[in-house]
Amino acid sequence: MSEEVKKIKVTIDNISVEVPAGTTILQAARMIGGDVVPPAMCYYTKLEGSGGKCRTCLVEVSKGSEADPRPMPKLVASCRTGVMDGMEVKNITSPRVTDARNGVVEFLLLNHPLDCPVCDQAGECHLQDLGYEHGKAGTRYEFKRRTFDKHDLGPYIQLHMTRCILCYRCVFTADQLTEKRVHGVLSRGDHAEIATYIEKSLDNNFIGNVIDVCPVGALTDKTFRFKNRVWFTKPVTAHRECKCCSGKVTLWQRGEEVLRVTARKDQWGEVEEWICNECRFEKKKTSDWVIEGPAHVNRHSVISQGHYEKVVKPTETFKAVHDGRDPQLLMDIHSVSEVNDPNVDLSAIAGPATGEVFKLTKKSS
Amino acid sequence: MAKKLLLEKAHVEGIRYFDVYRREGGYQAVEKALKMAPNDVVEEVKKSGLRGRGGAGFATGLKWSFLAKPEGVPRYLVCNADESEPGTFKDRYLMEFIPHLLIEGLVVASYALGSNRTYIYIRGEYAWIVAILEQAIAEAKQNGFLGKNILGTGFDCEIYVQRGAGAYICGEETALIESLEGKRGNPRIKPPFPAIKGLWGCPTVVNNVETLAAVVPIMNLGGEEYAKIGVGRSTGTKLISACGNINKPGVYEIDMTISVEEFIYSDEYCGGIANGKRLKACIPGGSSVPILPANLLLKTAKGETRYMNYESLSDGGFATGSMMGSGGFIVLDEDQCVVRHTLTLARFYRHESCGQCSPCREGTGWMEKILQKIENGDGVKTDIDLLWDIQRKIEGNTICPLGDAAAWPVAAAIRHFRDEFEWHVNNRELCRKQNYGLAHYADEIHVPA
CATH class of the missing domain: 3.40.50.11540 (NADH-ubiquinone oxidoreductase 51kDa subunit)
Structure with a gap:
């Protein structure tokens, strides 16, 4: 007999959802979806112990539970706080949360270089998205930003600590996915850095996944670095027979050329299945892969501007939708305005069309 | 005894x-x-x-x-x-x-x-x-x-x-x-x-x-x-490590019934302020707790005598009170500069922040830089408001209490010694040469009924 998992009710921004006991507030919000989902820069579902560090997912618990309705005095990190039966959570409906989150975004951007145009992560950077949603246009920071030298972590991965927001995701990945732990955090405070201590190459077969988990451009793929902008490439899902991983990947193509291989990511930007270094770095020919079709990219992402996804032609006609009624012009604009006279062939005019052109045609006709 | x-x-x-x-x-x-x-x-x-x-x-x-x-x-x-x-x-x-x-x-x-x-x-x-x-x-x-x-x-x-x-x-x-x-x-x-x-x-x-x-x-x-022994919910004895501008710094065991005034001025304990100076301010419970100006330290905002115990020291909340904390009693005399003092604390917290969560990691460094700027005589008036806003966004939003501990001293210094901060930004040349002194000392804090 499998034990029945108890379902409990939680309300987030006045939307109720039933979730299994032990779910975190963030996961419950993701079940609802949409705007009530708090942003998460450090939490990663597949990495044990991750989360709680970046503080962007702070929410207000206005009612602890049915049994103990007291509100929690402090804002809590939704990624690491479990839901209780009858809990009421405020995310975007709480001015306190918005204020604190704006503060956190400001802190995250404080020492982060604002040179997105030259950063390889631009277009798929979570911090960039977060900055657009919550950040201010200007900065109140007038001091020198913290900088580090670039480091090569082996032949495939480049570490640029200047862009790092210390989410610790790569540390957890290196710790949990690979056998040797050669990757950690040195120093503390604002001078803490992700490092291998000595310039040691990360030669583990799954270490390439640290690139995928990095929310910013601190860890980048050296086989793709500065080859292209992500929004000029077209992502397609593909697979191959691989001995050590699932072989399910996303190929980033330009024409027929494979520029980059990454793991497939879900709608929250998290890797679905880890892939090995061989698939990621060495299989750069279309013939290596069985292509399944275009990968779905969120409509709001800059990557979707390439319109590579198959355009679905609407099957319903206007007539069918409107009970057989023909589309009707509400007003013929040409009868009241002399601009854009349909009799004027714009392609026949030398130079740009001006009001003079239309006046002339009016007179002559 | x-x-x-x-x-x-x-x-x-x-x-x-x-x-x-x-x-x-x-x-x-x-x-x-x-x-x-x-x-x-x-x-x-x-x-x-x-x-x-x-x-x-x-x-x-x-x-x-x-x-x-x-x-x-x-x-x-x-x-x-x-x-x-x-x-x-x-x-x-x-x-x-x-x-x-x-x-x-x-x-x-x-x-x-x-x-x-x-x-x-x-x-x-x-x-x-x-x-x-x-x-x-x-x-x-x-x-x-x-x-x-x-x-x-x-x-x-x-x-x-x-x-x-x-x-x-x-x-x-x-x-x-x-x-x-x-x-x-x-x-x-x-x-x-x-x-x-x-x-x-x-x-x-x-x-x-x-x-x-x-x-x-x-x-x-x-x-x-x-x-x-002791009073109310402050039972037993407490060790207080007194330091700063006092005649007899050291560790004292008190039974939490004595007043702050007695603790500072009696010969059994601190023995008064050193070199015949006057008391300006005091941090009653270790560097993390809010600093109090002399008038609020000796008497609560309601005008009652303040005692050396958990309840009395925190009377008035953070607006006009402080905390017992760990018992690190730091006394500042009239020659001490509160801005410089706050900078020293801010530097300590920046250095000691573990760097795990963003408000503390980035905020402590930012606060230190602004305080350094004000102390150097390069500050502008908006820096004080900015400082206030930063500490507000750190406090309560971090994983551990270090964020709060870094934010509270800055908040209290601005709350009680704002005039001193303003003097620093308004007298950029002068603040490099001399201290603000005691002007705030005699100020009566208005207490709403």
């Missing part, structure tokens, strides 16, 4: 050694406690009303009763001797002069909590105290008060001393546990609390040195008798 419980025998010749300590009535608490049931010892501590002496002031008996006791899982007691708060040096004094008091308290507490392996996590800089403690542990072991089958009761207890590596953050209990496990000293995200999942995933109690030492007089006197 106030009653002394902890430091009464601290200056007896040779008290550091077992024979003298035993002759002076030491280890009676162990003999008494081991005849009782462990739960009765916990009850006795509950009755005493003892509150944690490390800073937060949480009821010790209550904390002990929260300890989970699952079958077949070891429980641990950890003594937090990572005393790194600027202005606090009471634990050092206690461990250096009367180490057996701590060992005795640890044996009693270990028995009460069922911990067979007890750790003293000591600040790395206290290297010479490690030798003192280890000698005391060896002596206690030789005489049967520690080790296997203590006093024939069948209770085993070993005490180990572990040195830290020089991080303030490891005084936070979960960071301490991480460090004790041999990891990087990053605070854990709570819940789960250490009482459920602490050292190596087992239930753990972390207590301050002074708290554990106070268990000895509680056992000797009995919980109810101990609760009669």
